[in-house]
Amino acid sequence: MAYDQGLAERIRQRLSADQEVTEKRMFGGIAFLHRGNMAVGVSGDDLMVRVGPDNTDAALARPGTRVFDMTGRPMRGWILVEGTALTEDDVLDEWIDKGRTFASSLPPK
Numbered sequence: 479m480a481y482d483q484g485l486a487e488r489i490r491q492r493l494s495a496d497q498e499v500t501e502k503r504m505f506g507g508i509a510f511l512h513r514g515n516m517a518v519g520v521s522g523d524d525l526m527v528r529v530g531p532d533n534t535d536a537a538l539a540r541p542g543t544r545v546f547d548m549t550g551r552p553m554r555g556w557i558l559v560e561g562t563a564l565t566e567d568d569v570l571d572e573w574i575d576k577g578r579t580f581a582s583s584l585p586p587k
Contacts, residue, residue, distance in 0.1 A: 481507035481520045482561055489518060489525075492574055499578075505548060510577075514587030517577035523561035527573050530580040531555040537576070555580075 486508050493499045498513050505526070509519035519526040526546055529537045531554050537543055542563025546556035564570045 512581035515581040517581035525559040
C-alpha cells in the first residue's frame, strides 16, 4: 500500500530536531518511533497516532478520527486521523504531540 508522502514529509519536518525519533517502514506505510516506540505514522492517506488506552475515547471524539483496525481487530490505544482533517498545521502538530507524549511515557526499546 502506498502512503501519503506529503504527509510523511510534514511529520518528518516537525520531528527532525528530535534525536530520539527514528523512521521505519511499517503497516505498508511509514512509522515515526520515539526511543523505539511508535508515536505516529502514515498509512495510505491517514495519520496513525498512538494515544494510549486511557486517551482513546477522547481522541475518537475528535473530527476525522476512527479506530485503528488493520486485521479486523481494533488496536487498543491507537487511532487513525483522516488526512483531510490534517490540512491545518496546528492540528497535525497536536496529533504528533499526543503520539510522541504517549510513546515517551514507555520504556525505550
